[in-house]
Amino acid sequence: MVAMTHVLLPFMVLPLYAVMRTIPRLHMSAAASLGASTAQAFWRVYWPQSLPGVGVGSLLVFILAIGYYITPALVDGRSGQLISNMIAYHMQSSLNWGLAAALGGLLLAFVLVLYLVYNRLVGIERMRLG
Secondary structure (H helix, E strand, O other): OOOHHHHHHHHHHHHHHHHHHOOHHHHHHHHHHHHOHHHHHHHHHHHHHHHHHHHHHHHHHHHHHHHHOOOHHHHHHHHHHHHHHHHHHHHOOOOOOOHHHHHHHHHHHHHHHHHHHHHHHHHHHHHHOO
């Protein structure tokens, strides 16, 4: 998990930075001038405007993480229980291609359901980085 976090951290930070850079600083000072504390201004003004970056970063990291099998195999060996490792094992070692295809189909269906939920909640057309 530490290695995956280390590798995938830039894929979360960079979309967040791109979105947060476009938020005008005047919004926070306007909230402060209207009587909001720093925490209130952050949660009611800054955080909602940065949610598209959080969504894009989360979606990007999730899509990259579900296909990870090289880094966990190098760091942890074959003891990792990631679904991509299981698919690769059944394709290469046990030659159980039916089970590998079923796991791949389940993974695809799961990703499509999460994509549709994300599209319903946030909207793919609202994904922008700046």
